[in-house]
Amino acid sequence: MIDERTARRLARRHAAERRFKLYGMASVAVALAFLVALLVTIVGKGYTAFAQTEIAVEVSFDAGPVKEGDFAGLVKSALAARFPEVTARNDKRELFGLISSGADRVLRDMVQDDPGLVGQKRVVTLLASDDVDMVVKGHVTAQSGRLTAPQAEWLASLRQTGAVSLGFNTTFFTAGDSREPELAGVGGAVVGSLFAMVVTLCLAFPLGVSTAVYLEEFAPKNRWTELIEVNINNLAAVPSIVFGLLGLALFLNFLNMPRSAPLVGGLVLTLMSLPVIIIASRAALKAVPPSIREAARGLGASRLQVVTHHVLPLAMPGILTGTIIATAHAIGETAPLLMIGMVAFIVDIPAGFLDPATVLPVQVYLWADSPERAFVERTSAAIMILLAFLAVMNLLAIVLRKKFERRW
Amino acid sequence: MNVASKPAMGQATLEDRRSAKVSARDVDVFYGAKQALKSVSIDIRPNEVTALIGPSGCGKSTFLRCLNRMNDLIETCRVAGSIWLDGEDIYTSGLDPVLLRARVGMVFQKPNPFPKTIYDNVAYGPRIHGLARSRAELDEIVMTSLEKAGLIDEVKDRLQEQGTGLSGGQQQRLCIARAIAVSPEVILMDEPCSALDPIATAKVEELIDELRQRFTIVIVTHSMQQAARVSQRTGFFHLGELVECGETEQIFTNPRHKLTQGYITGRFG
Ligand SMILES: Nc1ncnc2c1ncn2[C@@H]1O[C@H](COP(=O)(O)OP(=O)(O)OP(=O)(O)O)[C@@H](O)[C@H]1O
Ligand SMILES: [Mg+2]
Secondary structure, rough: OOOHHHHHHHHHHHHHHHHHHHHHHHHHHHHHHHHHHHHHHHHHHHHHEEEEEEEEEEEEEEHHHHHHHHHHHHHHHHHHHHOOOOOOOOHHHHHHHOOOOOHHHHHHHHHHHHHHHHHEEEEEEEEHHHHHHHHHOOOOOOOOOOOOOHHHHHHHHHHHHOOOEEEOHHHHHHHHHHOOHHHOOOHHHHHHHHHHHHHHHHHHHHHHHHHHHHHHOOOOOOHHHHHHHHHHHHHOOOOOOHHHHHHHHHHHOOOOOOOOOOOHHHHHHHHHHHHHHHHHHHHHHHHOHHHHHHHHHOOOOOHHHHHHHHHHHHHHHHHHHEEEHHHHHHHOHHHHHOOOOOOOOOOOOOOOOOOOHHHHHHHHHHHHHHOHHHHHHHHHHHHHHHHHHHHHHHHHHHHHHHHHOOOO | OOOHHHHHHHHHHHHHHHHOOOEEEEEEEEOOOOEEEEEEEEEEEOOOEEEEEEOOOOHHHHHHHOOOOOHHHOOOEEEEEEEEEEOOOOOOOOOOOOHHHHHHEEEOOOOOOOOOEEHHHHHHHHHHHHHOOOOOHHHHHHHHHHHHHHOHHOOOOOOOOOOHOOHHHHHHHHHHHHHHOOOOOOEEEEEEOOOOOOHHHHHHHHHHHHHHOOEEEEEEOOOOHHHHOOOEEEEEEEEEEEEEEEEEEHHOOOOOOHHHHHHOOOOOO
């Protein structure tokens, strides 16, 4: 039978185990709580950005203005027709302020699609200005917002007739940046991020993996390789802005590459993620059991054959995971890109690697700095898209790991 | 000891070397500054099983690895002396280690099949050495190798399953099949049965005896009984030296050296 001392010690050990489990669960709970708090704030602030206020007015497509391309004039006459009592110049300007300054584009597109419209009347839903948008979404009251008293009155009258509605905000996904919040979108930034990521992946993956393979499988273990190894580990810990400065000095000032280009951004991010990829790949290569290498060498495989036939395929899940996580990290990077001019205000969606562009995190940074109330929700929405981007990449890492995972 | 044994070995040298498959002369091996083998000379005859025995750490594996230059992979390792395969010095004649290892195959202590299918495990060697000109020929090589390794009945319906999914004994026989698939002339086995149960061991031993018809085999073993059962000649290593080498019968019944006698009767080791 168990004597008393053994029993007491056993009880203490079980208690210690229970305590440890409890600590673990508590820390997981705290981490989860932070995550949920983060997501709730961002989603809570940002989800309204996916809707956009529209105002339905009857537009008459008169031949005169259409011919001159004065579609803004069409918008103005439509509003004037809706509120005939507004006559004073200043009042009229305020009235036109209800509608976004970009609303005329819709009319132009309509006429281009269907020239038969000219001379006819149509009810068209036009983009409201951001001040109206904020009031309709309830972020500000009609009095506290930037609407003037008459504007608030007109809006109320429009809402009474059911002319004001919330529609899905496609502009947010397709447009580039803009000074007008209702016309601003993340399209440009997403495309810029994608271009930069393609450059990073195409350079960092092959370079990083071949470096890791060389150091791990071929290089002699001497003072030089040790020095290189220490340096790579140190590089991984260098603050990212230093890589930005390096990029500025090397790519822009010395090699005269264009400013704000995704190519340069990708190059800087490559420099930044290379050490991480090399370290992750080396760890993955190290984890391949030496007995596999011996077996292949014993059969007469050359070093390169051992690597390409056995070691690399077995290390691939780890290498891919490391690469994707490094790239995802690079995608979320802001500081080094500020250094090479990707912080510029860019309206056009980049069409190539050399076009001026911005990236998602920089877009977030820019919008977070803008005074308009409507940019607050757009900032959160852009963060949501960035997070979704990262979540997809991490998911990809998991899927790839599962797919390539093997036992030995 | 050296004084007594040298003349005997020297006499054997002339006639043995002419018929030897592999012969080693004055092989010294260093790991860094540490000497692991001291002036080892031995002749390994064709179509015989030569067993290497000796206490742990005496350099049996080290010597075995010299015979197909697997020691090249260990950075600190340095080999001096000469080893001939069919009269050709494998260290200095410019023979490519890759080709050497196709002629001198190896089976390791722990079964180490590739994490690939059973078929691909066996087909790997022939593939990299270009031994098969067609798919049918490769199939043929795989099937005969598995048959020679005594594994065919157990795996013929599951050639596309993972080699790592087999039992330990089956895995070891798969490794043997993999080694003989490249038709080596010599097969080196480093304690091939140390991870196996008695039944699997018996199967592998049976296999070794059959393989002797076609190949020259050098086997390292810790089991006296195994050495006695499978080998024709036995070499006894002690502290990096080859103390005694001769007919297995003679070594086990009438060892010339006191150390050998002590080891085989279990008084030390
Ligand atoms: N890679 C290595 N680096 C340094 N020393 C080594 C290495 N491999 C073996 N040695 C040393 O060489 C000596 C002989 O080792 P070896 O592996 O040949 O012994 P062994 O006879 O095979 O022993 P065992 O029966 O235990 O396998 C040992 O003293 C060992 O410490
Ligand atoms: Mg050994």
